[in-house]
Amino acid sequence: MRYAFTATWGLEDNRSPGTHMGARDGLSRRDLLRLGLAAGVAPGSALNRLLAQGRPRPTAAQLAWQRDELAMFIHFGVNTFTDREWGDGKEDPAIFNPARLDAGQWARVAREAGFRAMVLTAKHHDGFCLWPTATTRHSVAASPFGGGRGDVVREFVNACRRENLKVGLYCSPWDRNSPVYGDSPRYNDLFCDQLTELLTRYGPVHEVWFDGANGEGPNGRRQEYDWPRFWRHVRSLQPEAVMFSDAGPDVRWIGNERGVAGDTNWSTVDPAVVPVPGMSGDAVMRMLQDGDPNGSVWRPGETDVSIRPGWFYHPAEDARVKSEEDLVELYFTSVGRNSKLLLNVPPTPDGLLHEVDVARLRGMRRRLDALFAADLTSGAARSWRASGSTGVLEVTFRRPARVTVLDAREDIARGQVVARHTIEGRVNGAWTELARGTTIGYRRLYRIAPTEVSALRLTIAEGLAPAEGLNLHSW
Numbered sequence: 001m002r003y004a005f006t007a008t009w010g011l012e013d014n015r016s017p018g019t020h021m022g023a024r025d026g027l028s029r030r031d032l033l034r035l036g037l038a039a040g041v042a043p044g045s046a047l048n049r050l051l052a053q054g055r056p057r058p059t060a061a062q063l064a065w066q067r068d069e070l071a072m073f074i075h076f077g078v079n080t081f082t083d084r085e086w087g088d089g090k091e092d093p094a095i096f097n098p099a100r101l102d103a104g105q106w107a108r109v110a111r112e113a114g115f116r117a118m119v120l121t122a123k124h125h126d127g128f129c130l131w132p133t134a135t136t137r138h139s140v141a142a143s144p145f146g147g148g149r150g151d152v153v154r155e156f157v158n159a160c161r162r163e164n165l166k167v168g169l170y171c172s173p174w175d176r177n178s179p180v181y182g183d184s185p186r187y188n189d190l191f192c193d194q195l196t197e198l199l200t201r202y203g204p205v206h207e208v209w210f211d212g213a214n215g216e217g218p219n220g221r222r223q224e225y226d227w228p229r230f231w232r233h234v235r236s237l238q239p240e241a242v243m244f245s246d247a248g249p250d251v252r253w254i255g256n257e258r259g260v261a262g263d264t265n266w267s268t269v270d271p272a273v274v275p276v277p278g279m280s281g282d283a284v285m286r287m288l289q290d291g292d293p294n295g296s297v298w299r300p301g302e303t304d305v306s307i308r309p310g311w312f313y314h315p316a317e318d319a320r321v322k323s324e325e326d327l328v329e330l331y332f333t334s335v336g337r338n339s340k341l342l343l344n345v346p347p348t349p350d351g352l353l354h355e356v357d358v359a360r361l362r363g364m365r366r367r368l369d370a371l372f373a374a375d376l377t378s379g380a381a382r383s384w385r386a387s388g389s390t391g392v393l394e395v396t397f398r399r400p401a402r403v404t405v406l407d408a409r410e411d412i413a414r415g416q417v418v419a420r421h422t423i424e425g426r427v428n429g430a431w432t433e434l435a436r437g438t439t440i441g442y443r444r445l446y447r448i449a450p451t452e453v454s455a456l457r458l459t460i461a462e463g464l465a466p467a468e469g470l471n472l473h474s475w
Contacts, residue, residue, distance in 0.1 A: 016251060042138075055415040055465060056268050056298040062250055063413055064331025065207065065242045066442050067299055068116035069335045071168065073304060073344035074106060075121050076152070078128045079312040080197070080349050086215075087126025087473045088175030093142035096128070101145070101351025103159035107344075109164040110352055113361040114368065119168030119209050119342065120187060122198055127177030130156075131201075135193050138177045157202045166206035169198050173225050174213040188292030191225075192233050199237040208234050210245040211253075212278025227276045245277040246288060247336040248299040255288030256338055259305030259330040261339035264438040266291030267300040267416050293464055300442075303334035306344035307357055313346040321356045324363035376401040376474045377456070384470070389417070389463035393470050396455040403474040408458055411469025416441050420462035423472070425453035440470075445470055 046418070060430050078091040079099075105467070110118055123129050128141035130152035140150045144270040160167045171194055180186040199205055210230070214223060231249055233239060242250035252269060254261050286370075306315045308325070327343070334341035381396045395409065406423050410416055422436040423446070434456075436448040458472045 013106060019196055021462040042060055055417065056296065057415045058259075058267070058298050058300070058412060061240050061242050062298060063301065064444075065251065066340055066412070069340060070113075070115040070331075071117035071119060071166075071207070071340065072106070072110045072113075072115045073170075073311075073342050074118050074156070075119075075124070075306075075311040075313075075344055075346045077121055077124050077130060077312070078126055078352075079124065080347065080385070083314055085310050085312055087124065087128065087176065089127045089138070089175070091126060091128060091138075093128070093138060093140075094144060096143040097145050098347075098349060098351030101155065101347075103152070103155040103351075104132055104162065104463045105352055106156070106345075106347065107159035107163040107165055107360060109358050110165060113365045115165065115335060115343075117166035117206055118156070118160055118172055119169055119207060120153065121172075122153050122169045122176070122193065123171045125172050125176055125215070126211055127172075127175040131197065132375060133194060133197055135190050135197070136178060153198065161203075166403075167202070167204065168207035168209055169202075169205055170209035170211075171195060171198060172213060173210060173230075174223075182216075182223050184224040186224075187228065188226045190218075192229065195230065195233055196237065196328050199234065201243075202220045205238045205241050207251070207254065208238065208241050208243045210243065211454060212246055214278055216454055217468030225276075245278065246303055247271070247274045247276050248297070248451065250299065251302050251340075252299045253288055254301040254303045254334075255285050256304055259302050259303055259341070259343075260333045261292070261301055261337035262289040263337065263442060264290045265301060265338040266295060266439055267338065267412065268292055269297060270295045270298045271297050271299070273376065298415075301339045302342050303330075303337075303339045303466075304344065305330060306346070307360065308344075308346065311344055311346060313348050313354070316457050318354065321354075321360055322440045324367055327360060327364035328367045328371070331364075332445050332447060335445055336404055338439060338441030338443065358368040371405055374475065376403055377472065389460070389466050391460045391463075391467055391470075393458040393460075393472055394455060395457075395472050395474075397453070400452050400454045401474070402450050402452045403434075403456075404448060404450050405475040406448060406456070407473040407475065408440045408444045409442065409473070410440050410467065411471075413443050414468050415465075416466050417463045417465045418460055418470075419464055420460075422459045422461065424457045424459070425451055426457070427451065427453055431452075431457060 078096055079087050081095040127138050132141040132151055133139050157167050175181045234243055244251040246253045268291055269287055270292045274284050307322050309320055345353055348354050377395050383394045385392045417438040420438055423433045423434050425434045434448050456472055460467050
């Protein structure tokens with residue numbers, strides 16, 4: 001039985017290919033998937049290639065974003081000086097005066113700890129802008145910092161460039177200082193003006209970070225954000241940047257601030273479930289945490305968490321900084337679950353990262369380097385046996401080795417298809433299960449009890465299309 005297929009390519013908000021596939025006999029993409037799974041598609045067949053093309057794939061920017069693995073969040077502003085988490089917009093700009101601000105220290109510590117990008121709170125909910133802006137007087141220009149000529153965003157960007165770190169900027173849509181907040185058309189114009197300043201003055205920006213905060217309450221000012229306009233505006237000014245929010249359009253929030261991605265985590269989502277930031281409900285949270293295997297757009301999850309209980313620096317939390325082992329575990333529950341870790345490290349009122357935080361970051365790096373010092377599968381023989389959407393990857397070592405970390409990967413440049421898998425080790429000649437899970441994606445990491453094995457076996461028990469580019473490492 002032969003079928004003639006046609007495929008047309010569209011473009012979603014996040015520039016990921018949203019394929020609309022059909023056949024002359026009216027088959028849908030899900031029909032094609034079911035047909036392929038039932039027929040036992042050969043890995044190199046034309047139908048296999050068509051099935052693979054039919055699933056969303058990352059853009060080059062999304063792919064580079066995920067491969068960076070670690071980004072550092074910098075929460076800094078008037079809250080640093082008021083010892084609050086959320087400001088009310090009534091702060092006197094004169095309180096903002098970091099005596100020893102050194103963005104270079106932030107960037108050096110980030111690079112030494114293995115981070116590849118940083119995101120700065122250029123404006124938080126209080127509306128205080130860390131750059132001299134024409135849109136408000138509530139900014140560094142009205143503070144004593146730098147004699148009224150200071151620009152924290154500029155210092156941050158320059159420091160990132162010196163340390164070869166990618167630049168990210170967070171501009172809160174909620175603005176408790178702006179007198180036009182609540183007059184939706186006027187405020188949306190002002191917000192776009194702020195984005196224009198941030199995205200045209202400082203060179204390439206890798207990530208633009210939004211949240212959906214609108215916390216005025218039932219008796220407060222009601223602001224309707226024009227998200228499609230904001231997203232189009234960013235895309236026009238920084239076409240290579242990825243945009244983060246609950247609703248992407250490029251990168252989604254993982255649904256919690258604990259640093260834990262879903263044990264099942266698809267990089268594909270149904271955009272109709274979370275069309276704009278700030279939504280709530282069980283379906284929304286499931287989509288943020290788990291994604292959707294049949295989602296029409298590629299929108300991977302970013303896992304954000306703070307090294308301290310709060311997001312801004314508070315002296316009372318100096319003894320409550322996460323331990324080195326806590327930070328290593330965060331790596332496994334974020335990067336190791338097909339996500340990216342955005343770890344917040346807030347500067348002190350002096351403008352420096354606290355010595356305790358710095359020590360913990362360096363300790364995290366030492367521990368990760370020790371865990372991943374030598375890939376035990378390097379030079380091992382690999383064989384792949386496929387049957388339709390299932391298959392077995394076997395890795396045979398040159399000599400038995402003691403493994404403590406298992407590292408399964410899909411080539412996500414081709415999409416994500418694995419829905420259920422197991423990893424076994426050959427122990428004393430017999431196969432023993434070491435780990436099992438659902439999705440793999442970019443990386444699926446498992447920490448296991450030390451086990452001496454002569455071979456490893458990754459079995460794909462269920463896939464949405466024939467898998468290509470699978471790999472398995474151990475440490």
